[in-house]
Amino acid sequence: MNIDLSRRGFLRLAGAGVAATSLGAMGFGEAEAAEAAHVRAFKLFTTTETRNTCPYCSVACGVIMYSRGDVKVGETAELIHLEGDADHPTNRGTLCPKGAALKDFVKAPTRLTMPRHRAPGASGFTEITWDEALDKIARALKDDRDQNMILTNEDGVPVNRWTTTGFLAASATTNETAWLTYKAVRSMGIVGFDNQARV
Template sequence: MESKREARAANTPMRRNIQPLPKCGGWFAMSSNSVDGRLSRDPERAPENQPFSPNSVNKMARIKGATEVASVCPYCAVGCSQLIYVKGGKIVDIEGNPESPINAGTLCPKGANTFQLNVNPHRIKHVMYRAPYSSRWERRSLDWAMDRIAQLTMEAREEGFVEKRDDKVLNHVTNMFSLGGATMDIEENYLIKKLFNGGLGMVPIENQARI
């Protein structure tokens, strides 16, 4: 069953100017509103002055045969809607949702590149550590990194913990802060707030989504 977006695209009026291609023995024209996912060979759907070669006849969009899932951009607080296309258990494309009253299919540069949050061949998948005053990065294990973070956190807490001030109980820490990433979900932020504020007494806790 075609989606509303595909149906709307199929009914969009376009200027048409069909041109013959001598070497391919027929009339071919590229169309951006092909409903079946292929580049259209229908002269009635051809935009102006865009014939294509026989090599392009069987080209298909990445989203051909993919499952379309509506979602929300994970960055700022605007809440732009996105369409996530999944094929074979993997994300193949992310684009703006034209049915959304918030963004009407548009996305900012960050939202337009959310595909790379999940699919990026340049992503580093292991811990890299640079010691103080060093110019060299070292590969370390995740267990080492977690232990190191816990150690430094507790050292900073012991150093900056304030129990009382002016005969008032404070029990808080002001020499540490937490700045969460915008791609973190509600559950993650809840746990961070519960651990850092309720457990460690950390006061400055913020998230990039508010900025």
């Protein structure tokens, strides 16, 4: 059998053979094409995605948490995955080792989820409701402010200073939240005001 093949025809045939062999070596065979035609859903497809801020330091990195369970119908949501938020301007999806371990922090058996109160003279803490805790804090603040508010200085100039109570704010907040916190604290007259970015 005599094959009449020009040099140009030979190069075309060789190029087609190399392309077909390369595609097969890269996994584009019949079995792979059939597998690609039937794509399974992602593992996180059935989860609830929640964006939040890492609580550890003042950098305020964005995190995305994936949980299962519908809180609206009374189920307890279970955190199953956590990753950095690629759309967040601070960290662009990266997390430090502490931020990457937030899932363990959330699931820790020693993590407090309810306020606790230790009565004077008591040896231990007792759990109280959030309403009770906020009422106790508000009462303590009001009593201390009424007793220790400095209305004027030695010259009779109004100063409205409250120096016996301090406030530690969260630095991992938005500018708007930080501004509102600052206004609330200063409007009460509190002088000692800081956050963990400087501590």
